[in-house]
Amino acid sequence: xxxxxxxxxxxxSQAFPQKDSSDYFDINSTSNIKKFADYLFCADDYLRAxxxxxxxxxxxYNDTVExxxxxxYSRIGNYSKAIEWFxxxxxxxxxxxxxxxxxxxxxxxxxxxxxxxxxYSENIVNNDKIRNLDxxxxxxxxxxxxxxxPRNDFLNPFNLKxxxxxxxxxxxxxxxxxxxxxxxxxMSSLIPGSGKIYTGQIGDGIIAAIATGLCGYLAYDNFKxxxxxxxxxxxxxxAFFYAGNIYGSAASAxxxxxxxxxxxxxxxxxxxxxQNYFTPEYDFCK
Amino acid sequence: xxxxxxxxxYFLFVSxxxxxxxxxxxxxxxxxxxxxxxxxxxxxxxxxxxxxxAITELKRLIFFDKEKEYSYSANxxxxxxxxxxxxxxxxxQYFTLAVIHSxxxxxxxxxxxxxxxxxxxxxxIDRALSLLDSLDSDKRFSNKKIDISYWRGWAYIFEDKWNKxxxxxxxxxxxxxxxxxxxxxENSKYSVAEAKILSFIFPxxxxxxxxxxxxxxxxxxxxxxxxxxTINSFIKDxxxxxxxVGELLWLRFYRGNLQNxxxxxxxxxxxISNKALNFLQFEYNGPKx
Numbered sequence: 001x002x003x004x005x006x007x008x009x010x011x012x013s014q015a016f017p018q019k020d021s022s023d024y025f026d027i028n029s030t031s032n033i034k035k036f037a038d039y040l041f042c043a044d045d046y047l048r049a050x051x052x053x054x055x056x057x058x059x060x061y062n063d064t065v066e067x068x069x070x071x072x073y074s075r076i077g078n079y080s081k082a083i084e085w086f087x088x089x090x091x092x093x094x095x096x097x098x099x100x101x102x103x104x105x106x107x108x109x110x111x112x113x114x115x116x117x118x119x120y121s122e123n124i125v126n127n128d129k130i131r132n133l134d135x136x137x138x139x140x141x142x143x144x145x146x147x148x149x150p151r152n153d154f155l156n157p158f159n160l161k162x163x164x165x166x167x168x169x170x171x172x173x174x175x176x177x178x179x180x181x182x183x184x185x186x187m188s189s190l191i192p193g194s195g196k197i198y199t200g201q202i203g204d205g206i207i208a209a210i211a212t213g214l215c216g217y218l219a220y221d222n223f224k225x226x227x228x229x230x231x232x233x234x235x236x237x238x239a240f241f242y243a244g245n246i247y248g249s250a251a252s253a254x255x256x257x258x259x260x261x262x263x264x265x266x267x268x269x270x271x272x273x274x275q276n277y278f279t280p281e282y283d284f285c286k
Numbered sequence: 287x288x289x290x291x292x293x294x295x296y297f298l299f300v301s302x303x304x305x306x307x308x309x310x311x312x313x314x315x316x317x318x319x320x321x322x323x324x325x326x327x328x329x330x331x332x333x334x335x336x337x338x339x340a341i342t343e344l345k346r347l348i349f350f351d352k353e354k355e356y357s358y359s360a361n362x363x364x365x366x367x368x369x370x371x372x373x374x375x376x377x378x379q380y381f382t383l384a385v386i387h388s389x390x391x392x393x394x395x396x397x398x399x400x401x402x403x404x405x406x407x408x409x410x411i412d413r414a415l416s417l418l419d420s421l422d423s424d425k426r427f428s429n430k431k432i433d434i435s436y437w438r439g440w441a442y443i444f445e446d447k448w449n450k451x452x453x454x455x456x457x458x459x460x461x462x463x464x465x466x467x468x469x470x471x472e473n474s475k476y477s478v479a480e481a482k483i484l485s486f487i488f489p490x491x492x493x494x495x496x497x498x499x500x501x502x503x504x505x506x507x508x509x510x511x512x513x514x515x516t517i518n519s520f521i522k523d524x525x526x527x528x529x530x531v532g533e534l535l536w537l538r539f540y541r542g543n544l545q546n547x548x549x550x551x552x553x554x555x556x557x558i559s560n561k562a563l564n565f566l567q568f569e570y571n572g573p574k575x
Binding site: 026027032035036039040045048051052211214218221222225227229230233237 | 320321324341342345346347349350515519522524526527530531534
């Protein structure tokens with residue numbers, strides 16, 4: 001009896017722990033590299049996580065790890081690498097759909113909208129997950145100068161809850177409330193300051209009108225009273241204010257228009273971020 | 287079972303138990319050796335200025351060091367490495383972890399000083415000074431007053447308060463190199479108030495004081511011209527002309543002259559400070575933030 005107990009004890013105490021301790025010993029063993037990479041991934045240290053996962057993949061094939069490498073690169077904004085890794089995931093993998101979603105998301109986020117649309121059109125498949133990508137497909141038109149697809153087609157992939165917001169973006173893209181630079185210049189040439197008021201710079205416009213008008217009056221009055229030197233000083237000031245005001249109106253219209261475009265793209269990006277670019281959240285760190 | 291058999295099985299049992307514990311202790315030693323090798327490897331990477339890899343290896347060490355034997359030294363080194371890469375917030379995060387894992391007062395003091403040094407470097411001087419104050423009032427570090435004064439002096443240098451810096455270095459050593467440098471910088475600085483007062487009394491004089499002669503002459507010329515036209519308008523009973531020229535032109539150039547004098551004095555002072563900081567960065571051999 002005792003020898004049997006001893007042998008069983010020996011077996012369990014040495015044989016099984018031995019397996020763990022070999023991992024325990026070598027902190028650079030393949031399984032430990034993966035454990036460390038998982039830890040880095042969950043600590044948001046994505047670049048290091050990706051490099052460790054890549055080290056792991058040199059010994060074993062694992063599609064989850066491939067997907068996590070793609071995600072890591074995507075999360076640090078290295079979209080070209082992310083695209084490369086999502087592209088590697090095979091069609092028979094459980095991650096193939098997610099990888100395709102993430103591939104297109106990375107392509108979109110890299111700002112390569114033309115290739116996004118080209119590849120998407122070539123790979124279009126009718127299923128629910130891809131339908132989510134339809135939304136991104138239409139959103140890409142907000143960032144290019146291409147003509148927008150008809151409103152009904154555009155709204156088609158979006159649900160009722162999203163439709164209002166998309167309609168608003170569509171409206172802002174098709175009819176941006178731009179101010180005409182030519183109109184601002186002409187207005188300021190005719191009535192100093194009016195071009196600035198037109199572009200929303202009301203305070204500047206009023207000051208420009210008063211300064212030019214005042215100098216004009218003083219120049220006229222001084223010439224009339226034969227104070228030619230002061231007359232010329234005020235004339236010089238009128239020329240300075242008048243030219244500055246026309247130039248300022250043109251610049252103000254351009255700045256206003258750039259602001260409209262910038263705010264529009266910012267709002268769209270903010271909305272896409274809130275929606276996580278219509279891709280699901282993955283929780284590998286539970 | 288015979289007596290001999292009993293003895294035999296007893297010895298067998300004891301040997302197996304001994305083998306089990308011995309083998310585990312062997313594993314433990316091997317593991318500690320591995321961690322030591324890992325730490326040395328990370329240090330080597332740090333010394334070779336391969337900072338990204340050094341941090342990776344140190345993080346690996348921390349991850350596998352379940353006994354937390356290297357928690358202080360690894361976190362301290364990660365902080366140091368982030369600091370070398372100018373990632374100051376990350377550096378402070380890891381120095382704070384080093385503070386948490388410090389095992390004695392010396393380690394605690396060193397990691398707190400490291401946090402202060404990073405705060406000095408990233409110019410969050412108020413934070414650095416408040417941390418120095420808390421170290422100063424901590425009885426455990428009553429024998430570290432000189433170090434505290436030394437780093438307070440550096441904090442004042444980075445805050446551009448060279449006079450206060452000189453006072454702190456004086457506490458370290460009345461003949462300290464940094465004390466002399468701080469005094470020298472303080473003495474060679476321009477007085478911003480003096481520059482403004484000079485320009486207030488005589489337009490352009492503040493610019494002359496700071497060595498900007500052309501700007502001084504221009505400022506004087508513009509003020510003379512618009513001053514003359516303004517006064518002339520009032521003399522000729524063209525009151526409205528006088529007010530407009532005086533307000534729109536003369537006062538504008540007069541205010542500009544004051545602002546200019548202030549700006550030039552500040553710029554000159556910055557130049558002097560930067561020259562001193564440049565010297566400290568490249569030629570001073572003592573401990574630096």
